[in-house]
Amino acid sequence: MxxxxxxxxxxxxxxxxxxxxxxxxxxxxxxxxxxxxxxxxxxxxxxxxxxxxxxxxxxxxxxxxxxxxxxxxxxxxxxxxxxxxxxxxxxxxxxxxxxxxxxxxxxxxxxxxxxxxxxxxxxxxxxxxxxxxxxxxxxxxxxxxxxxxGERLNALTLLEIPELRRDRPGVIGGIVMHVDRFGNAITNIHRSDLPDRRDIQVHFNSEVIESISEAYGDVAVGATVALFGSSDYLEIAVHRGDASKHFDLRRGSRVEVRS
Amino acid sequence: MxxxxxxxxxxxxxxxxxxxxxxxxxxxxxxxxxxxxxxxxxxxxxxxxxxxxxxxxxxxxxxxxxxxxxxxxxxxxxxxxxxxxxxxxxxxxxxxxxxxxxxxxxxxxxxxxxxxxxxxxxxxxxxxxxxxxxxxxxxxxxxxxxxxxGERLNALTLLEIPELRRDRPGVIGGIVMHVDRFGNAITNIHRSDLPDRRDIQVHFNSEVIESISEAYGDVAVGATVALFGSSDYLEIAVHRGDASKHFDLRRGSRVEVRS
Amino acid sequence: MxxxxxxxxxxxxxxxxxxxxxxxxxxxxxxxxxxxxxxxxxxxxxxxxxxxxxxxxxxxxxxxxxxxxxxxxxxxxxxxxxxxxxxxxxxxxxxxxxxxxxxxxxxxxxxxxxxxxxxxxxxxxxxxxxxxxxxxxxxxxxxxxxxxxGERLNALTLLEIPELRRDRPGVIGGIVMHVDRFGNAITNIHRSDLPDRRDIQVHFNSEVIESISEAYGDVAVGATVALFGSSDYLEIAVHRGDASKHFDLRRGSRVEVRS
Structure with missing residues (x-):
């Protein structure tokens, strides 16, 4: 091997x-x-x-x-x-x-x-x-x-990572961490941050997505979808389209989940 | 191995x-x-x-x-x-x-x-x-x-492939299937579709190429050439240039061979 | 193996x-x-x-x-x-x-x-x-x-390579050979062409770099630096920036070392 x-x-x-x-x-x-x-x-x-x-x-x-x-x-x-x-x-x-x-x-x-x-x-x-x-x-x-x-390193250098904001009841404030090749905007909101996924909305820019889906194909071609992607983080996508371009989403763009 | x-x-x-x-x-x-x-x-x-x-x-x-x-x-x-x-x-x-x-x-x-x-x-x-x-x-x-x-699949999903048009005598109507990195426009007209390659012309947009060559270098630098490429499909190229940009050729562009 | x-x-x-x-x-x-x-x-x-x-x-x-x-x-x-x-x-x-x-x-x-x-x-x-x-x-x-x-080849085909110009005393005239992904402009002036590297300046366009550094980080972020890169050729870089874009440096751009 x-x-x-x-x-x-x-x-x-x-x-x-x-x-x-x-x-x-x-x-x-x-x-x-x-x-x-x-x-x-x-x-x-x-x-x-x-x-x-x-x-x-x-x-x-x-x-x-x-x-x-x-x-x-x-x-x-x-x-x-x-x-x-x-x-x-x-x-x-x-x-x-x-x-x-x-x-x-x-x-x-x-x-x-x-x-x-x-x-x-x-x-x-x-x-x-x-x-x-x-x-x-x-x-x-x-x-x-x-x-x-060589010798042991004592303190590893770490990047400062933006944490989720939870300062308003029922609101989790996250950001886009990465935009992938397909224009999907992947946030820092993990599946485990949302134990109850009924009756929640995803807000960004002045857009609202009314529910969380399982697959891109759960919505019509060209429609916007929020789902937990392959790494279990919330992402915003356009079915067979490019959400990043469509909504000008970039690393750092704010995304909120409200319940 | x-x-x-x-x-x-x-x-x-x-x-x-x-x-x-x-x-x-x-x-x-x-x-x-x-x-x-x-x-x-x-x-x-x-x-x-x-x-x-x-x-x-x-x-x-x-x-x-x-x-x-x-x-x-x-x-x-x-x-x-x-x-x-x-x-x-x-x-x-x-x-x-x-x-x-x-x-x-x-x-x-x-x-x-x-x-x-x-x-x-x-x-x-x-x-x-x-x-x-x-x-x-x-x-x-x-x-x-x-x-x-798993189980056998009975009917494979197939794409609809554009067929050659042969509705006018002496004319084979094809399209560009793929433009490669060099700007060569590769059509769906196969070498075997043209058993006799003497006295034929290649038409596209309002251009005419008067004969089919063997190699890009058969024409002067900057000149347009039609030849059967490495997969035996007719392609339109500019010697050391970019035919796609020069003639705005894209997937779907029409190309005709007339004899 | x-x-x-x-x-x-x-x-x-x-x-x-x-x-x-x-x-x-x-x-x-x-x-x-x-x-x-x-x-x-x-x-x-x-x-x-x-x-x-x-x-x-x-x-x-x-x-x-x-x-x-x-x-x-x-x-x-x-x-x-x-x-x-x-x-x-x-x-x-x-x-x-x-x-x-x-x-x-x-x-x-x-x-x-x-x-x-x-x-x-x-x-x-x-x-x-x-x-x-x-x-x-x-x-x-x-x-x-x-x-x-097959048979031996007698005379290998060689590209004409631009040589350094040394027609003025104290001046070595080179050119940019390659711009890399980071925008670093790599010249044809080799480390061995400059046995004495004290008191020399690097000139290009109407810019002057007053000395040769060892690492990109020897200058402030955004500052311009000249150093011998990983292949021992003189290169012009902007620390965490893109020298090629900043100074419009391309293959063929002239760079002089004066002592």
Missing amino acids: PPLVTLTTDFGTRDPYVASMKGVIHSRCAHAAIADLSHEIPPQDVFEGALFIAQASKWFPPGTVHCVVVDPGVGTARLPIAARARGQIFVCPDNGLLTFVTRESPLDEVRIITNKQFMHATISQTFHGRDIFAPAAASLADGAAFEGM | PPLVTLTTDFGTRDPYVASMKGVIHSRCAHAAIADLSHEIPPQDVFEGALFIAQASKWFPPGTVHCVVVDPGVGTARLPIAARARGQIFVCPDNGLLTFVTRESPLDEVRIITNKQFMHATISQTFHGRDIFAPAAASLADGAAFEGM | PPLVTLTTDFGTRDPYVASMKGVIHSRCAHAAIADLSHEIPPQDVFEGALFIAQASKWFPPGTVHCVVVDPGVGTARLPIAARARGQIFVCPDNGLLTFVTRESPLDEVRIITNKQFMHATISQTFHGRDIFAPAAASLADGAAFEGM
């Missing part, structure tokens, strides 16, 4: 950055299988990267090594880390990329990558993906001991 | 949908090799997906499992299916995605996927790619019996 | 071109691992392809087979070739794609691919990627003898 290394970056694929990382991984661990998760995280958008890897990683088997590089602070004091959770390993900069992973699964242990054995001989100050994260991930996939990466 | 699972979707890679499917496949069949065919099928465009998988799949070896998810009807009554053709297996929604595959190779057998053993324990009504199609494809790659997926 | 075939093309992934090549490779060499390097080389841009493969390939292990297809001259007299360098093999059209590879590593041997055993039975005049380059690469990965591809 080949060890599995996944790649999540904001590098796109027009430039040789991802390709270089793949070369480094194959050079250090020739039998590794590499899975591209995404190279289309918006440039330098740590929040989107953090959301992405939390949702994607949970479907992978134990033993997977996730190499995640969205790294606007490359070459500054921010630390390179390796973290263990769910029997998987995450290799990334300590800039908040694991914020949503930790919400779902407590990290078992986090190490600062300082062992030069697991780095390229010379380190570019602009591309740690190639010179630190890829070699560390490949070495871990190849069986290097997690504890050998 | 690792079993091979290919992925064709309209999910793009900015969202965690494809990544989740890869995790599911690796979890069910750790030794599978996964080949990304495309995640850039235009959103919810079953026609483009159907054309794509027919052209791509025929180059793969027997035993390949193709997982194809362009699924605007997810969560509705449309059925999840597995189909055998050419010694390969196709796993997809029954919404017309196999229309062009069946034109080239008759399907040997189609099963409705109902066996819960080959699905995720809970099924999201918005993402069957992750909860039904990926696990079924992985299980088949891992050796699960095709017959165990 | 599976043999490794990498793919670099300008095909994008909306069309079935890359997928067809993958099918051909898996059909000829079922145990090969395929690594996508890029399919987003700008259409027909041999210069960008040549730059890309030189930078990406050097990170791969010996034994890797690189299949590189940016091929505006497909179907014309330009030759299909296989070249050995650094213990790796490059399979591509002889149109200049190896220009930058040869600058870094002399080619050990170049062969013209003429042996029909390593081609598809019929050859489309519009898609040699599928019918010549993919089968040749797969056969080489599968152990076919390099010498069996």
Whole structure:
């Protein structure tokens, strides 16, 4: 069974950055299988990267090594880390990329990558993906001991996450966290935040959706629908349309559930 | 030899949908090799997906499992299916995605996927790619019996395909089926539709191409050329240019061959 | 250890071109691992392809087979070739794609691919990627003898590369070679061209950068920085911004270093 290394970056694929990382991984661990998760995280958008890897990683088997590089602070004091959770390993900069992973699964242990054995001989100050994260991930996939990466990290860097507002009775105030390729606007209101889903309305801009559906196809083509999507968060969609464009919904747009 | 699972979707890679499917496949069949065919099928465009998988799949070896998810009807009554053709297996929604595959190779057998053993324990009504199609494809790659997926499907859903018009003598009326990345406009007129290719002209918009060439380079840079492309369909191209932009050719644009 | 075939093309992934090549490779060499390097080389841009493969390939292990297809001259007299360098093999059209590879590593041997055993039975005049380059690469990965591809090529086609201008004392005149996804403008001025990096200025448009930094984070967010990037070429960047957009820098824009 080949060890599995996944790649999540904001590098796109027009430039040789991802390709270089793949070369480094194959050079250090020739039998590794590499899975591209995404190279289309918006440039330098740590929040989107953090959301992405939390949702994607949970479907992978134990033993997977996730190499995640969205790294606007490359070459500054921010630390390179390796973290263990769910029997998987995450290799990334300590800039908040694991914020949503930790919400779902407590990290078992986090190490600062300082062992030069697991780095390229010379380190570019602009591309740690190639010179630190890829070699560390490949070495871990190849069986290097997690504890050998370096000292423990005490306090993980976390992004500030917008919390739900519950300051008015019967109202839960959330925001759009992510707009997907189909224009579906996915909020931070989880299925478990709404134990009783009868007689509730979803408000955003000056729109109202009168109930929560199960599937996009529960409404007519072109109609607006609110439902709990595949990650169990409330989303606003237009059946076979693009809700984001239609209603100008973006990350940060306010959405309220009223009962 | 690792079993091979290919992925064709309209999910793009900015969202965690494809990544989740890869995790599911690796979890069910750790030794599978996964080949990304495309995640850039235009959103919810079953026609483009159907054309794509027919052209791509025929180059793969027997035993390949193709997982194809362009699924605007997810969560509705449309059925999840597995189909055998050419010694390969196709796993997809029954919404017309196999229309062009069946034109080239008759399907040997189609099963409705109902066996819960080959699905995720809970099924999201918005993402069957992750909860039904990926696990079924992985299980088949891992050796699960095709017959165990579920009952036979009797009537496959097919897209309505525009036929060639031959109502005027000496004229074959076709349309553009697909515009590729280079702006080449690929029609539904097959090489075999034109047994005699001497003294024929290609008409579109108010343009005329006076003969059919063999290669783009048969005409000067910037000149327009008609030729039978790599799938043996007539295409209109501009040598080192973009015919689609230059002549406003799109899917559905009319093209006539006159002799 | 599976043999490794990498793919670099300008095909994008909306069309079935890359997928067809993958099918051909898996059909000829079922145990090969395929690594996508890029399919987003700008259409027909041999210069960008040549730059890309030189930078990406050097990170791969010996034994890797690189299949590189940016091929505006497909179907014309330009030759299909296989070249050995650094213990790796490059399979591509002889149109200049190896220009930058040869600058870094002399080619050990170049062969013209003429042996029909390593081609598809019929050859489309519009898609040699599928019918010549993919089968040749797969056969080489599968152990076919390099010498069996065909006769030696004597003179490799090379792109004309803009050289540095040094006609004024204390001034090195270069140009932007590539703009990356982050808007960083990467020049043809190499670290080794500037043995003394004290007291130098970088000029472009009517801008001046007064010194060379080590990392993007050496300047404030939004400030302009010049540094030697991950490939040791001078680049102009805006910290967490887009220098290309901000200063209208493109391939060919002039950049001078003055001391």
